[in-house]
Amino acid sequence: MNVLFREVDPFNCWIWIRFLEAPTEPEKNYIDGVFDSWYVLGRLGSFNSENLQSNDQGTDLSWMMYDNELLNTSYPSLMHNLGQMEYHNNWARCWVDFGTSDAVSIDILVNALNQLSNDYVKIEELIIGGENEDWVVEDHPDLIFKN
Numbered sequence: 675m676n677v678l679f680r681e682v683d684p685f686n687c688w689i690w691i692r693f694l695e696a697p698t699e700p701e702k703n704y705i706d707g708v709f710d711s712w713y714v715l716g717r718l719g720s721f722n723s724e725n726l727q728s729n730d731q732g733t734d735l736s737w738m739m740y741d742n743e744l745l746n747t748s749y750p751s752l753m754h755n756l757g758q759m760e761y762h763n764n765w766a767r768c769w770v771d772f773g774t775s776d777a778v779s780i781d782i783l784v785n786a787l788n789q790l791s792n793d794y795v796k797i798e799e800l801i802i803g804g805e806n807e808d809w810v811v812e813d814h815p816d817l818i819f820k821n
Contacts, residue, residue: 675787675791681804691766693765708787712782712783716773721751749774751775752773
């Protein structure tokens with residue numbers, strides 16, 4: 675899977691997926707499940723790089739001193755909205771308003787889609803941001819901040 679970034683507006687971002695071939699209904703269900711799960715985690719504030727204490731600790735987590743104060747005082751990182759996944763031939767796209775969630779959310783999505791591509795449905799390309807000249811976008815109805 676090749677990952678590309680175009681212009682990224684965190685409040686108005688399209689995510690594009692190009693498959694090797696048009697996905698089947700069961701393959702679409704896998705993709706939809708990844709995005710739905712990703713959104714639920716984002717909506718609950720999971721993508722907060724200010725509080726990655728276990729990750730920052732390293733490989734030995736035994737008897738780690740967890741800073742509960744940091745857990746409860748870090749700035750909320752909430753994903754605001756996610757549109758429905760749309761499919762057209764060998765393309766899929768989804769609109770997202772990242773809100774205050776951190777860029778770690780993109781890494782988590784890339785990791786999940788890469789594994790999905792390796793195991794279930796071949797993804798040729800994942801494009802974060804920008805537009806696709808083969809599939810015109812209009813302002814998403816849930817867009818809060820218009821340019």
